[in-house]
Amino acid sequence: MLPPRSVLITGASRGLGLEFVKQFLQVPTPPEFLFATCRNPDNAKELQEVAKSSSSITIMKLDVSEMNTIEEAKKLVESKVGAGGLNLLINNAGINKKVTLETVTPDMMLDTFNINVNGPLFTTKAFLPLLLQAAESSTPINPSSAVVNISTIVASIALNESTTYLEYRVSKAFLPLLLQAARSSTPSNPSSAIVNMSSIMSSIARTVTSDAVEYRVSKSALNMLTKILHNELKDKGIHVGCLHPGWVQTDMGTAKAPVTVSQSVCGCIQVMSNMNAENACVLTDYTGNPLPW
Template sequence: MASLRLSSVLVTGSNRGLGLEFIRQLLQLPHPPQMLFATCRNPSGAQELQKLAAQHSNVRILPLDQLKGLGLNLLINNAGRAFSDSIHTESEENMHVLYQIHVSSNLKICQTFLPLLKKAAQTGPQDALSCSRAAIINMSSTAGSISELLGWELGPCLSYRCSKAALNMLTRCLGLALKKEGILCVAIHPGWVQTDMGTSSTFKPPLKKEESVQGMLKVFSTLSEENSGGFYSWEGKTLSW
């Protein structure tokens, strides 16, 4: 596989699950990022993340003023949450909460770091879009695919599905709008993964987080201009909206 060469990466929701595994595996790349920003709502309570930061000087649980004008190569919008409610029990509050987490907050994060992504795009290779140049990865799900509706028989999760469908549209729009800026943007489905959020008392997901993140990083290394605004699985398969 092609090698990712990233000067700087920011991962949201990195205190546990897929976000924490992204931090671990990014540190193990042949060319690990010079600056790896790990963000979460409560850094002081993220013990595993704090251990990684203590062991690796390139991990920062800090504001992005540490970039020193280099720009941001890769933004991974990973933070997420889910409720298991059905059409009969879903609340307006839950719908608002998940739209805020998966759509509004992701848009705000993209807007906030857009100047740094643009700077990376301008100073990196100019011939093609790639994750090594400047990219936004939105963590989506085929649970939000209108045609596939992953796991419907296992649980409606109405607010989760609706917010992920909206995130897919946001990704499509970002891909179209930012391509001319040299910034790649895609949505990726990590699979049904064994995380605190993905595991219930009744069902055990088939995919380990280590396998999912390894697959996603491999996909990241292959993404190019033709993938901008697309929706892909952790294995690199094109998914339907």
């Protein structure tokens, strides 16, 4: 992918989202516009400190479960990027309640699906006009417009040998509506790329435990969505991929995780920079290694 002029990251107040903000400032060609969004900007103290180091950062309120905040953020982004549009949307915001079959409730499943599935869907839908503007200079080798959805290996059907993270695994399957982005594509000139950030916990083949029910289910749904999008868009020049950021040392991953936030995000950015038609619709980890669905 070409170096993006503009990047928008959801869930940027901590963890992977915050690290994406930090590392995009360090790439050889940093974005001119770096939009860091979160539910409560006033409480995002560390993000505010990072923003002091660069005039390219704009902190915005965006709660993926509230359409009015998505629309307001879209208006602000549009006013800043102009005709150049939005090059890269990273749907990072998500939740994981880590429940089991015994403890999961209907409300837990609905909440997880709303944030992990509806959130990326309707955020992408709102910013689609700006993504399409940026896609006008795309080529099969170097797409200039992309959507990256953060998922998990716990969503892998092939690696799934447990019954945990139910709502999380399933919710990620509802993104097919993102097909709207394909309308201006051609086989030789893709107008957008979609990379779903998944997880090894979504893998059916590798799931051997029964924990994290809602999380596993929603992320598995995201993997299915990735395949559906690929089937629909492969002849229209749109890249569709799926990324597992690893078990990362965040609030969700806990301090027991073996991968640092910096290592994960650095790897993810490298994988995204190498997006092309040959590696479409593959569940890949942050090091570029393919994983079973």
